[in-house]
Amino acid sequence: MNENILFLAHVDESGKALPKIACEALGAALALAQQLNAPLEIGLIGENVQSSADSIAAAGAARILSVAGLDFAKPRFSSDAAAAEALCRASAPQLIIAPGTSRFLRALPSLALRLSAQVDTHITSLNVTDSSVTATRWFYRQRIEGLFERKARPWILLLDSGCHEPWHGAPAPVSCQELAVPVPPEAKRTSVTGIRAPKSDSQTIRPDANLLFVAGAGWTKKQSDGKIHPQQAETLILDFLRESGASLGGSKSLVDQSGENQAVLGFMTHMNQVGQTGSTPRHPKGLSTCCHGEEPHVVGWRFINDRRAINLDPNCGWARGKADVLYVADAFQVMDKLNALLAERAAELQAK
């Protein structure tokens, strides 16, 4: 079977480049095209896609199609779906590979209906097995990994971040074949008015950080003196984030406290929540503090390779094969010393 591939992407918020995850998905699409010996085309969406097209000119696509204009500047379901549909109809591919960005996760699943296609998201790898294209993804919140194939074509596949080496190449001028896509008034009922960062003293979610730092509910519980110390906890955690550059995660029990009128950490929101009903971030290392490491939380650590935890309970969940190292210690004391050490080492580095 001929498996023509269309790689779909959109420009990032700057409007001038592709998001990093798009380069990863392009790498996966090119690797698959090579395995299948199949032609690959590229479709781009954005207000102005020329600089993005130039940046991937060396990928060797048979042609680069585009849908551009003010209507496609901001992520909106109706216009993005219309643009993607036009690109797919122009290319008539069997496989459509795209990055799993928030913009595409919103717009592309419904595209399957318009194209009588099938769609899968959160794909972690693409391969050719016994001459068939197979994909892997996680089921039951990262607790079971499935390898599957679909007979139907077109097949739309959205890839998760961090699952493939990003494609790199030198930019070069390239001409795009621009498609005219009218957006009717009924598709303009929604307008995107802006971006809002969570209420926070500083940005605490850093997807590219080397370290994930997770705070559990223990930070707001009574300490050895019989009192709670939420303000001290806030200071220790924020100081650590500043010194280490880590990304902040929280357990559900901690982020839920704000709705239950308990002592809370002011900068912690549901956006930080890691686990069954939270995110599953990808960082090389993870440090858990004051968190018991129960299964619903730890499923969010599936993609954290090197894990350490600080907890007063030597029998907590982390001790049962979920962390590489468990320090049975008081997190308040350890973090205080750790912050001092990191500050000291940063000062030494600056002095050099």
Next chain:
Amino acid sequence: MSGVFHIVVCAGTVPDPLQTLEPIESPAGPALKNEMLLPAILDPWAAHALYEAANLAAYHPGSRVWLASLGPKAKLQQVMMTIAQKVSFELLAVDGSASGFADAHSTAEILAAAISALPGLDRSRLLLFGGWESASRGAGVTLQLIGGRLGILDQFQGVDQITTLADGSLEILERIEGGRHQVSICAGPPAVLGWATGNLPEPRNNPQIGMANMRTIMPALQKAKPAPPAQPGLEYRSASPPKQQRHTRIVKDLAAEEVAREIADWIIKS
């Protein structure tokens, strides 16, 4: 009528997250060992959607909330015993598989047909709610496909907040990369909203709400039509739990200074 919403919350049942899940082979493809015996809960993100729906309906008198669920009748009945005590809703039950390995396309087709046939549903006032993905299939496509089948052109995913503005439009906050929200203004229903966690706490159990709900839930369960989802062209090669088992080094009786030094070395080491 402009301030009235007809909210349909799509929510499946999933195994209690504290249970161990073991995949097995069945004639219909992968399944979970002792699946029918595992205690179930309402899918957590969809449950948030239900709480948000009830909250929105409470501020807009005359609004109605339906809970549309595809799952085995026995499981639905078990889950309803708990969830019915949380908020008021009418149940739309379809008797079928709630497996995470069931195909999202078939599931969407069945639910869209059931929602289309809901008596009293005003499609022009429809807000289709659900979780932005489930804790079982985790496909992240089912709600969008249902919305597409219902012809809804305004869709939002990873929603954390909805606010009704004075002119009847809706301000919607969706999660995007980097821990931020995209703010959109939608002219009004119909719309699809796939919820993340929202901002509301889980409501306390209220037996009075439970008793009122159960008067309509039990007949809805009895009337649930069987609809086994087909899997056209979807073939699983394998389904397996992750193999990695860590050998945890437990460090006790070490001074805070020593623990801090070890962690600092570990952080700095590339």
